[in-house]
Amino acid sequence: LTMAMKVGEYLFEKVRSHGVEHVFGIPGDYAIPLYRALEASGLRAVVNTHEPAAGFAADAYARLRGLGVVVVTFGAGALNMVNSIAQAYAEKSPVIVISGAPEILDRRIDALLHHKVKTFESQLNVYREITGAAVSLTDSSTASDQIDQIFETAMRTKRPGYIEVPRDLVGARMAAGGRSRSVVAEPDQEALREAFREVVRRLNSSRRPVVYAGVEIARFGLIDKTRRLVEKLNVPVVTSIEGKAVFPEDHANFSGIYMGRAGSESAREAVESSDCLLMLGAFLTDVSTGVFSARIDRSTLISASSDEVIIGHHRYSGVTLTELLNHLLSNRGLRRRKFVTPSGRGGPTGPVEGRLTTHGIVEELNSILVHGRHVVVSDVGDCLYAGIELRTDAFLGPGYYNSMGFGVPAAVAAQLALPKRRAIALVGDGGFRMTGMEVTTAKKLGLNPIIIVWDNSAYATLQAIGGKRDYFELNRWDFVAIAEALGGRGVRATTKKSFKAALRAAERSAEFFIIDAVIASTDISPTWRNISREVAARMEHS
Ligand SMILES: Cc1ncc(C[n+]2csc(CCOP(=O)(O)OP(=O)(O)O)c2C)c(N)n1
Numbered sequence: 001l002t003m004a005m006k007v008g009e010y011l012f013e014k015v016r017s018h019g020v021e022h023v024f025g026i027p028g029d030y031a032i033p034l035y036r037a038l039e040a041s042g043l044r045a046v047v048n049t050h051e052p053a054a055g056f057a058a059d060a061y062a063r064l065r066g067l068g069v070v071v072v073t074f075g076a077g078a079l080n081m082v083n084s085i086a087q088a089y090a091e092k093s094p095v096i097v098i099s100g101a102p103e104i105l106d107r108r109i110d111a112l113l114h115h116k117v118k119t120f121e122s123q124l125n126v127y128r129e130i131t132g133a134a135v136s137l138t139d140s141s142t143a144s145d146q147i148d149q150i151f152e153t154a155m156r157t158k159r160p161g162y163i164e165v166p167r168d169l170v171g172a173r174m175a176a177g178g179r180s181r182s183v184v185a186e187p188d189q190e191a192l193r194e195a196f197r198e199v200v201r202r203l204n205s206s207r208r209p210v211v212y213a214g215v216e217i218a219r220f221g222l223i224d225k226t227r228r229l230v231e232k233l234n235v236p237v238v239t240s241i242e243g244k245a246v247f248p249e250d251h252a253n254f255s256g257i258y259m260g261r262a263g264s265e266s267a268r269e270a271v272e273s274s275d276c277l278l279m280l281g282a283f284l285t286d287v288s289t290g291v292f293s294a295r296i297d298r299s300t301l302i303s304a305s306s307d308e309v310i311i312g313h314h315r316y317s318g319v320t321l322t323e324l325l326n327h328l329l330s331n332r333g334l335r336r337r338k339f340v341t342p343s344g345r346g347g348p349t350g351p352v353e354g355r356l357t358t359h360g361i362v363e364e365l366n367s368i369l370v371h372g373r374h375v376v377v378s379d380v381g382d383c384l385y386a387g388i389e390l391r392t393d394a395f396l397g398p399g400y401y402n403s404m405g406f407g408v409p410a411a412v413a414a415q416l417a418l419p420k421r422r423a424i425a426l427v428g429d430g431g432f433r434m435t436g437m438e439v440t441t442a443k444k445l446g447l448n449p450i451i452i453v454w455d456n457s458a459y460a461t462l463q464a465i466g467g468k469r470d471y472f473e474l475n476r477w478d479f480v481a482i483a484e485a486l487g488g489r490g491v492r493a494t495t496k497k498s499f500k501a502a503l504r505a506a507e508r509s510a511e512f513f514i515i516d517a518v519i520a521s522t523d524i525s526p527t528w529r530n531i532s533r534e535v536a537a538r539m540e541h542s
Contacts, residue, residue, distance in 0.1 A: 007143045008037025008170035011098065011163070014151055015043060018067045022046050022416045024054040028073020030115065031100030033170035038071060046416065046441065051077055053409040053435045055084025058095045060377060060410035062088065063218070063396050064417040067155070068095040074102065074164075075115030078123055083403055085160050086130045090401040091242065092158040092219050092306075096150065097127065103168040104138060124164055132159030137166065141175035158219045158306065187318045195309050195316040196327045199278075199302055202311065203233070204335045206276030206300075211237040212258060214282025215399075216306055216321060217246040225325045226280060227251070232329065234339045238267040240288045241388060242399035243281070249391055250371075253339060257388050262290025262530035264388075271296065279303040281321050285400050291534035353497065358386045358525050360496040361452065361517055365424070366391050368503055375414045375421045379407030381428030382461050383454045386525035394421065405434035411449035412442045422507075423449040429474055430459050436482075442512040443487045450506040451514045453479050458521035464532040465539070479516035488512035 005013070015023065022044045027035045038045055048054040054070050062068030068088075072078045078099040088095045102113045107120050117123065121136070128134045133153040135146045147163060154161035203209050211233070217226050223246055230237045230247070236255040237247050241263075247254055256264030258271050271277060272295050279301060286292055303310045304321040328334065354360075369376070371393040378384045378397035381404070387397065396414065398406050411425035427436065432453050442449055455477075463472040483490025488511045493499035499517060506513040524532070 005174055006037070006171050007137065007140055007165065007174060008034060009041065010144055010174060011147055011165070012038050012041035012043055014147055015067075015069050015096070016041060018151070018155075019065060020061075020067055020069055022061065022413075023069045023071055024048055024057045024061070024413070025071035026051055026054060026073070026077055027071070028077050028100060028115075030102060030167055031071060031073040031077070033167055034071050034098060034100050034165060037170055045071070046412075046445065048409065048441055049437045050435065051080035052084050052405055053438045053441075055081040055088070055095070056406045056409040056435065057413035057438075059084060059088040059091075059093045060396055060406070060413040061417045062093045062095050064375070064394075064414060066094070066221070068093070068413070069098065070095060071098045071100075073100045073115065075117060075123060077115075079117070079126065082126060082130060084405075085127070087398055087401040087403045087406070088160045089130045089132070091398060092215065093160070094154040094158045095160040096154060097131070097160060097162045099123065099162070099164045101136065101164045101166045104166045105168055124162070127162040130160065131162045132157045134162035134164075136164035137169050140169060140172035143169065143172075144174050158216075187320070187323065191316050192319050192323065195311065195319045196324070196331075198311050198314070199309070199324065199328070200331060200333060202276050202302060203278065204333070206274075208274045209233065209235045209276040209278060209337070210255075210270045210274040211235055212240070212271060212277055212279045212282045213237055213247045214240045214243040214280065215246065216281025217243060220281065220306060220322055222281070222322065222325055223247070225329060229325060229328055232336065233334060234337045236270040236339065238264075238270055240282050240399070241384075241397070242283075242288065244388060244397070244399070245393055245395040248393060258294075259288060259527065259531075260290030260293035260295070262293060262527055262534065275300050277301050280325070281305055283400075287400055287402070287531075291531055291538065293534055354495065356494055356496050356499050356517055356519055357523050358382060358454070358519055361454070361499065361519070362386050362389045364496065364500050364503055365452075368507065373421055374424055375418055376424050376426065377407055377410040377414050379425070379427040379431035380404045381431050381454060382456075382525050382528050383407075383426035383428055383452070385461075385527040385531070387426050388525075388527055394418070404428075404431040407431055408436050408438040408449075408451060409441075411451065412438055412445070412447060415442070415447045415449055416445070423447075425449055425451045427451060427453055428460070429453055429455045429457065429477065429479075432477075432479075433474075437486075439483070439488055439512045439514070440486050448510055448512050450503075451512065453514060453516050455479065455516050455518050456521040456523065460521045460524060461528055461532070463521060464524050464528060465535050479514050483512070483514040488514060490514040490516060492516040492518060494518045
């Protein structure tokens with residue numbers, strides 16, 4: 001099969017075989033042959049406004065569909081996207097970056113070809129640092145193996161991969177191809193059994209086991225298995241900010257999103273009083289621990305991730321989360337617990353009168369969100385921290401790397417990835433300045449995401465840490481006029497009542513819809529209040 005194929009054909013056939021339908025990016029002269037091959041393969045090219053947006057969109061698509069792909073040009077294109085792909089790396093999202101490049105035949109050492117930086121390898125070297133595997137194809141006889149390997153590593157590790165394709169290689173015919181044999185280390189069976197025994201023993205002998213489910217549950221397609229395990233053990237479960245919605249939040253065993261002292265009290269109570277915390281694909285980062293305010297005794301920890309299982313002070317590398325989950329689901333010796341639903345969850349909603357507040361936005365959104373019908377994506381800013389309280393079964397947000405600019409491009413990608421759902425983007429007025437123009441991509445594609453701009457005329461989260469300063473202030477934008485100028489609809493809401501009405505109008509709109517949600521720059525969610533206090537205290541001591 002591979003014999004008669006051209007490199008470009010093979011590459012995009014590979015993309016399609018992973019269930020991808022849309023490829024993001026911006027063409028350039030070095031990438032035109034790639035775009036031709038992409039078009040011929042039947043994939044849809046989505047052209048974004050700016051490479052950072054293309055990278056964020058591909059990342060969001062990957063989070064929802066298992067793989068995202070972006071095609072860009074050499075230098076100006078690919079290097080413009082470094083931050084977005086760095087975020088995908090840090091947050092374990094498998095994005096394949098395909099970059100055009102100058103012809104191999106033209107590469108004399110002193111050749112000054114446009115878009116080149118220092119050497120022809122500069123860009124490859126940059127991408128090596130922010131991907132799990134990176135290659136510049138140089139030879140059509142090895143191309144299929146190299147392409148296979150990049151995909152294999154990306155899918156296995158959930159990290160981005162990078163494939164640079166010189167312009168004269170896209171149409172080159174591949175040699176009769178040895179199909180690649182990927183060598184994946186088999187886990188040591190002895191280690192596997194020992195790890196499983198130890199986990200079961202610890203779970204069964206503990207008084208208060210608790211499951212802490214993190215982002216890898218979504219990445220590795222383990223949402224259903226995790227729910228079954230929690231139901232089998234019948235123990236409390238908490239999630240993390242990056243892992244929001246990996247466990248159904250309306251489930252009786254759900255006890256909140258854990259963020260140390262910064263987050264949910266019920267989650268903190270469960271986690272910090274547990275004598276056996278089973279962490280599944282969750283990581284203790286500064287954000288997820290509320291600036292290291294978590295009080296977790298490491299000796300009580302069992303932490304299973306995609307590449308190792310750590311039990312107390314023992315480390316079993318090569319034993320994976322998926323294997324452990326499968327074992328626990330089939331093990332008949334696991335003790336089942338009595339679980340009492342924590343009381344006092346989901347308080348009554350407040351009155352609709354009065355000025356709009358962050359709390360009011362969350363309440364109104366909660367009154368319209370329907371499982372299976374919406375996907376919420378968040379930019380970085382207080383919308384992310386306030387958004388923790390949303391009751392949704394699909395939520396994306398850069399909760400660890402924290403790059404602004406993710407929200408609007410991610411909403412466009414989310415609607416492409418999950419066409420049965422309406423995307424709702426939460427974005428600050430600062431974040432909107434970065435990639436908000438992506439609403440034009442929604443317009444071009446006939447998509448109608450709802451964009452909620454948390455319009456506080458400031459970098460409010462920074463102001464909460466550093467005080468009122470000129471450099472945290474933002475001048476007012478007329479978001480309604482911007483929406484209309486770009487062919488969508490927009491409404492300004494300054495009260496809870498007008499926000500409610502705006503949401504209704506947005507739900508009916510066939511165009512993209514921007515709600516300019518005007519709130520005070522001092523109106524900060526309790527979660528960020530707590531985090532900013534911890535950060536400010538640290539700054540005083542440094
Ligand atoms: C790309 C990028 N640049 C800078 C920052 C630093 N930063 C963190 S929060 C923030 C302000 C966000 O402002 P806005 O989007 O208006 O949200 P708000 O803080 O007002 O909720 C900035 C600049 C960042 N996280 N990402």
